Amino acid sequence: xxxxxxxxxxxxxxxxxxxxxxxxxxxxxxxxxxxxxxxxxxxxxxxxxxxxxxxxxxxxxxxxxxxxxxxxxxxxxxxxxxxxxxxxxxxxxxxxxxxxxxxxxxxxxxxxxxxxxxxxxxxxxxxxxxxxxxxxxxxxxxxxxxxxxxxxxxxxxxxxxxxxxxxxxxxxxxxxxxxxxxxxxxxxxxxxxxxxxxxxxxxxxxxxxxxxxxxxxxxxxxxxxxxxxxxxxxxxxxxxxxxxxxxxxxxxxxxxxxxxxxxxxxxxxxxxxxxxxxxxxxxxxxxxxxxxxxxxxxxxxxxxxxxxxxxxxxxxxxxxxxxxxxxxxxxxxxxxxxxxxxxxxxxxxxxxxxxxxxxxxxxxxxxxxxxxxxxxxxxxxxxxxxxxxxxxxxxxxxxxxxxxxxxxxxxxxxxxxxxxxxxxxxxxxxxxxxxxxxxxxxxxxxxxxxxxxxxxxxxxxxxxxxxxxxxxxxxxxxxxxxxxxxx
Amino acid sequence: xxxxxxxxxxxxxxxxxxxxxxxxxxxxxxxxxxxxxxxxxxxxxxxxxxxxxxxxxxxxxxxxxxxxxxxxxxxxxxxxxxxxxxxxxxxxxxxxxxxxxxxxxxxxxxxxxxxxxxxxxxxxxxxxxxxxxxxxxxxxxxxxxxxxxxxxxxxxxxxxxxxxxxxxxxxxxxxxxxxxxxxxxxxxxxxxxxxxxxxxxxxxxxxxxxxxxxxxxxxxxxxxxxxxxxxxxxxxxxxxxxxxxxxxxxxxxxxxxxxxxxxxxxxxxxxxxxxxxxxxxxxxxxxxxxxxxxxxxxxxxxxxxxxxxxxxxxxxxxxxxxxxxxxxxxxxxxxxxxxxxxxxxxxxxxxxxxxxxxxxxxxxxxxxxxxxxxxxxxxxxxxxxxxxxxxxxxxxxxxxxxxxxxxxxxxxxxxxxxxxxxxxxxxxxxxxxxxxxxxxxxxxxxxxxxxxxxxxxxxxxxxxxxxx
Numbered sequence: 001x002x003x004x005x006x007x008x009x010x011x012x013x014x015x016x017x018x019x020x021x022x023x024x025x026x027x028x029x030x031x032x033x034x035x036x037x038x039x040x041x042x043x044x045x046x047x048x049x050x051x052x053x054x055x056x057x058x059x060x061x062x063x064x065x066x067x068x069x070x071x072x073x074x075x076x077x078x079x080x081x082x083x084x085x086x087x088x089x090x091x092x093x094x095x096x097x098x099x100x101x102x103x104x105x106x107x108x109x110x111x112x113x114x115x116x117x118x119x120x121x122x123x124x125x126x127x128x129x130x131x132x133x134x135x136x137x138x139x140x141x142x143x144x145x146x147x148x149x150x151x152x153x154x155x156x157x158x159x160x161x162x163x164x165x166x167x168x169x170x171x172x173x174x175x176x177x178x179x180x181x182x183x184x185x186x187x188x189x190x191x192x193x194x195x196x197x198x199x200x201x202x203x204x205x206x207x208x209x210x211x212x213x214x215x216x217x218x219x220x221x222x223x224x225x226x227x228x229x230x231x232x233x234x235x236x237x238x239x240x241x242x243x244x245x246x247x248x249x250x251x252x253x254x255x256x257x258x259x260x261x262x263x264x265x266x267x268x269x270x271x272x273x274x275x276x277x278x279x280x281x282x283x284x285x286x287x288x289x290x291x292x293x294x295x296x297x298x299x300x301x302x303x304x305x306x307x308x309x310x311x312x313x314x315x316x317x318x319x320x321x322x323x324x325x326x327x328x329x330x331x332x333x334x335x336x337x338x339x340x341x342x343x344x345x346x347x348x349x350x351x352x353x354x355x356x357x358x359x360x361x362x363x364x365x366x367x368x369x370x371x372x373x374x375x376x377x378x379x380x381x382x383x384x385x386x387x388x389x390x391x392x393x394x395x396x397x398x399x400x401x402x403x404x405x406x407x408x409x410x411x412x413x414x415x416x417x418x419x420x421x422x423x424x425x426x427x428x429x430x431x432x433x434x435x436x437x438x439x440x441x442x443x444x445x446x447x448x449x450x451x452x453x454x455x456x457x458x459x460x461x462x463x464x465x466x467x468x469x470x471x472x473x474x475x476x477x478x479x480x481x482x483x484x485x486x487x
Numbered sequence: 488x489x490x491x492x493x494x495x496x497x498x499x500x501x502x503x504x505x506x507x508x509x510x511x512x513x514x515x516x517x518x519x520x521x522x523x524x525x526x527x528x529x530x531x532x533x534x535x536x537x538x539x540x541x542x543x544x545x546x547x548x549x550x551x552x553x554x555x556x557x558x559x560x561x562x563x564x565x566x567x568x569x570x571x572x573x574x575x576x577x578x579x580x581x582x583x584x585x586x587x588x589x590x591x592x593x594x595x596x597x598x599x600x601x602x603x604x605x606x607x608x609x610x611x612x613x614x615x616x617x618x619x620x621x622x623x624x625x626x627x628x629x630x631x632x633x634x635x636x637x638x639x640x641x642x643x644x645x646x647x648x649x650x651x652x653x654x655x656x657x658x659x660x661x662x663x664x665x666x667x668x669x670x671x672x673x674x675x676x677x678x679x680x681x682x683x684x685x686x687x688x689x690x691x692x693x694x695x696x697x698x699x700x701x702x703x704x705x706x707x708x709x710x711x712x713x714x715x716x717x718x719x720x721x722x723x724x725x726x727x728x729x730x731x732x733x734x735x736x737x738x739x740x741x742x743x744x745x746x747x748x749x750x751x752x753x754x755x756x757x758x759x760x761x762x763x764x765x766x767x768x769x770x771x772x773x774x775x776x777x778x779x780x781x782x783x784x785x786x787x788x789x790x791x792x793x794x795x796x797x798x799x800x801x802x803x804x805x806x807x808x809x810x811x812x813x814x815x816x817x818x819x820x821x822x823x824x825x826x827x828x829x830x831x832x833x834x835x836x837x838x839x840x841x842x843x844x845x846x847x848x849x850x851x852x853x854x855x856x857x858x859x860x861x862x863x864x865x866x867x868x869x870x871x872x873x874x875x876x877x878x879x880x881x882x883x884x885x886x887x888x889x890x891x892x893x894x895x896x897x898x899x900x901x902x903x904x905x906x907x908x909x910x911x912x913x914x915x916x917x918x919x920x921x922x923x924x925x926x927x928x929x930x931x932x933x934x935x936x937x938x939x940x941x942x943x944x945x946x947x948x949x950x951x952x953x954x955x
Contacts, residue, residue, distance in 0.1 A: 035628065038627075042631050053698065187694065384491055384498065388494050398509060402508050414516070
């Protein structure tokens with residue numbers, strides 16, 4: 001069976017290169033993370049938090065049917081430690097009482113605002129301001145999708161930078177300041193991203209994380225490991241290698257002027273965050289302008305992750321489609337020397353390993369089954385390879401936990417670390433195969449040009465204890481919802 | 488077989504790697520806990536005994552020998568220098584005191600000795616020289632941290648050392664040196680920073696940090712910057728101008744007048760900003776001139792600066808700005824105009840004669856943001872006729888530029904008398920657009936609700952008015 005042998009060799013080569021890339025990323029992430037820790041200690045954070053020279057930031061919060069958590073989320077955003085920012089909530093044609101809750105909670109009054117869009121969007125119905133919170137602006141518009149809502153926010157803001165935050169996310173109080181630290185030192189930074197972590201299991205108080213805890217549901221723990229790997233190791237590594245192609249839309253800062261120049265967020269994709277960053281790279285590289293894109297590993301955005309298989313499958317399917325769309329729209333960058341490491345390293349990696357990865361993995365599994373069926377499977381060879389893949393996967397997960405421990409030390413209990421290690425051993429079967437299947441369906445969706453976000457079930461953040469005042473209300477992380485894109 | 492052996496070997500390496508990683512995590516946890524414990528212990532000792540050491544002699548020898556403890560001691564002193572500097576700045580001058588004096592501004596009611604005392608103490612305990620030695624020994628970010636701590640001690644004699652570090656090969660150390668010079672905050676510390684601007688080669692230091700450091704060094708002596716302003720050009724001049732705009736004093740007026748015609752638009756914009764901060768009657772003509780600058784962001788800065796000038800002399804220029812072709816200029820002019828404490832009837836009179844529909848739109852938008860319409864709707868029922876007329880004038884102007892939604896919104900006012908007033912007003916002045924918007928609102932409001940009844944009442948009144 002010479003063809004089977006070829007498939008076998010090809011897969012081995014594919015896997016070997018992947019292992020090397022991962023190793024490279026890990027080393028880069030480890031060095032970068034350690035360096036960042038020392039760098040941050042040299043910064044006068046308290047003084048920067050009151051600096052009049054801080055670049056202005058508009059926090060854009062697109063909200064569609066987010067009635068359950070929107071008030072807590074906006075409250076946490078209004079309490080951010082940053083000298084110059086405004087919060088713009090864009091109600092994207094919600095069918096529930098998102099707007100009504102905002103009106104009630106913040107005493108909104110309608111503003112006679114002349115909306116002059118620089119990027120075309122769905123019509124804006126009304127703009128509201130809060131007499132009590134001068135930093136808050138709420139825009140009510142017809143439904144046009146998340147990208148359209150973000151574009152509306154871009155049109156409404158006047159700041160130098162804008163930060164996209166999901167309506168179901170909670171930022172650490174100093175999150176915005178920390179994600180803006182690279183901008184303080186270098187105004188050439190066009191985008192800066194922060195870490196997104198699962199909120200499930202954590203305890204919140206007055207819109208802030210009070211205690212970080214590991215979720216209790218196995219599916220959520222497995223995703224927590226994935227998040228650690230993806231953010232502390234994948235993104236930090238790619239950022240150190242200057243090949244970062246994704247900044248999570250759940251928590252990312254972009255320079256407004258350049259974002260408007262490239263036409264804002266694309267409305268015909270679900271991977272609008274990656275797409276925008278890739279277009280920014282492309283535009284600035286085309287113009288040969290010096291710029292930088294950074295990823296800061298310590299500002300944290302807490303977001304809900306799915307706690308059931310259906311939600312997880314839907315999410316991963318959408319991410320895969322978004323990845324495909326972003327890569328397709330920027331296909332001109334592939335292997336072009338003008339785009340440097342992005343063109344010859346990051347883009348091919350995203351295409352071959354992230355986009356086609358599930359397909360190759362499935363081919364590998366099929367090849368094993370066919371070989372076994374035809375009786376040509378070398379058992380010892382197969383077992384050795386299986387062991388190698390298992391150990392390498394575990395090594396990567398444990399390495400991610402190490403990065404967390406060295407740099408941030410959020411999970412303080414030894415028991416939680418032990419659980420993380422335990423699940424790092426278990427995640428390879430059947431969790432990985434299930435995720436793989438969803439991603440495969442995502443590729444199919446991309447090929448079929450399907451659109452839409454699908455529906456996400458929400459339970460919301462707030463579960464205030466009856467005897468607590470609203471300001472002290474303990475906000476518990478929910479059991480189900482939409483998290484963020486990985487790698 | 489070779490490949491199999493290789494795979495097995497890699498597996499063995501990986502398994503070892505996993506064990507090493509897990510052990511590292513365990514060891515790291517243990518070390519962290521131990522270090523944290525020691526730090527807490529030392530911190531408590533420092534907190535308890537520092538005042539005693541300051542008052543009577545010096546800390547025990549181990550506090551100087553052990554690098555970690557010495558660092559903690561230095562940090563504590565630096566903190567006291569910062570804290571007392573702040574207190575002195577707030578309460579008056581105790582900078583010259585140098586010894587125990589006056590106010591109980593130290594921690595926990597301790598007497599305020601002034602930052603100079605602690606600077607001298609750091610010298611007496613030989614900590615400054617120790618720190619300088621440490622800087623020479625360390626590399627990379629550790630060196631940068633040491634430089635920064637030296638800066639926090641605010642010793643003017645360390646300026647030459649820090650100036651040399653501005654040429655360090657490490658970017659982090661260069662940045663730390665800039666920030667350390669900024670912390671020393673004397674005109675002498677500004678000199679090496681200003682010398683950087685005169686270098687022929689590019690400045691390889693973070694510009695915002697340089698700007699901040701210069702602001703802090705020249706805050707009390709902006710005249711230091713003047714000779715450099717005239718000898719620099721282009722972006723470097725603009726950078727220095729940004730500093731001047733923050734720290735400008737009336738002594739700088741002649742230089743600012745000269746720079747208002749600089750070739751670099753960024754410089755002109757900063758001149759506008761600086762003039763806005765100076766309480767001088769001469770600034771108005773100059774700002775008015777800058778308000779008609781061909782570059783839009785100079786105009787924006789000029790309009791914002793005009794906001795600091797109260798009175799009628801700026802209104803014409805601001806109204807002109809409302810019809811500008813650039814949205815940011817329009818916005819800046821509207822914001823400034825809305826903040827002006829002018830009699831509204833006169834303003835409306837002037838504005839109606841001058842403004843186009845677009846200008847009106849921007850102005851009303853901004854005024855709406857200040858809650859004006861809510862107030863105006865209340866004034867419709869005022870016993871004073873001129874006030875009623877003024878409110879009507881404004882609301883009519885709003886209707887004319889298509890802001891009828893905002894006017895209709897005032898029907899949500901909780902006071903029935905106000906609602907009555909708005910209903911009468913709409914019946915009198917409402918046009919087709921108002922009727923259409925009203926119909927739309929009636930459709931959207933649940934029948935039988937209070938708001939629905941209010942809207943029906945307005946419709947009825949409008950119909951009656953139309954018949955009569």
